[in-house]
Amino acid sequence: MTEQTAREKPGELSREDVAEYLREHPDFFLGQDELLRSLTLPHDSGRAISLVERQVHLFREQRDTLRRELVELVSIARHNDRLFEKSKRLLLQVIEAVNLNEMAAAIDDSIRGDFGLDAASVILFTDQALTLNPQGALQVVAPAQAKERLGDLLEGDRAVCGQFRESERTFLFPDREEPIASVALVPLRDQELRGVFAIGSCESGYFDQNMGSLFLTYISDTLSRLLPSMMQRYCEPPVVVDVVAESN
Template identity: 50%
Template sequence: MKNQAKRPNDQGELTAEEVVAYLRAHPDFFVEHEYLLGEIKLPHRSGSAISLVERQVTLFREQRDKYERQLYDLIETARHNDRFFEKSKRLLMNLLEAQSLDEMVIVLEDSFLTDFNVDFCSLILFGDKNRYPVSNIIMQDLEKSRDVLGDLLDGGRAYCGRLDDGKKEMLFGGDANEVASAAVIPLQYGETLGVLSIGSRKGDYFQSSMGTLFLSYISDSLSRMLPPLLAKEGTAGSS
C-alpha cells in the first residue's frame, strides 16, 4: 500500500502550499494532463478570465513584440553608427589633404555644417596671432582663454551640453546667442593647441549623457595634424 501524505488539517484537504510543492516536484504534470490547461482560468487585465493557454500565448506575444522592438533599436543604432563612421572617415581623409590652416577650417566647416548638419562650427588656436597670417582662424591667448573656459580645456575630454554666455561668446563669437547646446573638443598634443567647438540651435542636440568616442577620435586626429601646419604657417609669417 502506498504511503499517503499527512494532511495539516482535519478535513484532509490539500493546502495551496502542498499543491505548489507537488507541481514543483512533478514539472511534467501538465504534460500528462494537458487537458487541464484549457480549464484553468486566470484573471486578465481586461477584467475577464482567460485560460492558462491563452495567458501563455499573450505572454509569448508580448515577449516577441519586446524582442522585435529591441532588435529594431539595435539595427537602427548600427545604421546610425555606420553613417557616423562613413562621415568621420570622409572628414579625416579631407583633413589629411589640407595644406594649410585655412584649408583645414574650410574642411571642418564643410563637413560639420553640411555632412553632419550641425548649425555652427568654430576652431580657435592658442598662440600669437601676429605670427600666423591666417584669415579664417581665431588666435587667442591660452591663459586668457583658460580664465573663461576653465575645465573645458583642462579636462582633456570632449564636453557636450549647455554653456554659459561667457563661454559661448568666446567660442562662437557673433553666433553665441543662437547656440543652445554645444560640443567643445580640446586639441592637445604635448600642449594645449586649441579648441574645436560645434553648436546647435537645439537645446537637447548635445547632451552630457551622449557618448564622445567619435569626438575624441576627431580631437586626437586634429591634434596630430596641427603642429606641422602651425610650424609651416609660423615660418611663412616670419619670412
C-alpha cells in the first residue's frame, strides 16, 4: 500500500480510479456541456484553458506532426524515384557495353555525372591474362593481391561503407590528385568473388556504416551476372602442355 493510498478515505475515488473510469467510458462527457465548460487546465502561457481547448490544441499538434511526417515520406519517395531512374540509366549503359573497358567507363561516367560523386572503380579478380588492356576505371588484379590489399573487406556479400585505411583507398582509386576520403565497396559475386565495385567521395563523412545500400546492391547484382561471360570473352585460354611430345 502506497502512502497516498493510505491517506485516502474508505470509499473515496483515487486519481487513478477516475482516469481508469474515463478511459473505459470515453463518451462520459456527452451531454455534459456545463461540466466541460467548468473544467480548466493550466497552459504554457500561464492562463487556464478549458478541456475542449486543450483537446483542440492536442489535435492540432498531432495534425502538424502527421503533416511533417507525410512531407518527409514524400521527399524520401521522390529521392528514391530519382535514384531508381539514375540506376536504370546506368544499368542500360552497362548492358549495352561491348567490352569490359566500356562497361567500367559507363559506370564511372554515371557515378560522377548522374550521381555527382567523385570516383568509381571496377576491380576484377583473375589469375588469367586478358586480351584486353584495362583502361580508366577498370583494374584487373590477381585474387591473392586483392586479398592482401583489402583483407576482410572482401568477406561479406553486402556493401561496406566507411573511411577505410589510406592503403585501401589508394588501391581502389590509384593515381588521383585529390585523395578519396570515404568509400562504398560492393563485392561482385556469382558462384565466386569476381571483383569489387567501389564508389568514392572526397568528403570524409559522405559514406558511413549506417548508410543504406539498396541501390548499390541492385547495381552490383546486375554486374555480377554480366561479368562471368564478359570476362571469359577476354581471358586468354590456358597454355596446354603436350606431355607426350615433351617425353619424346
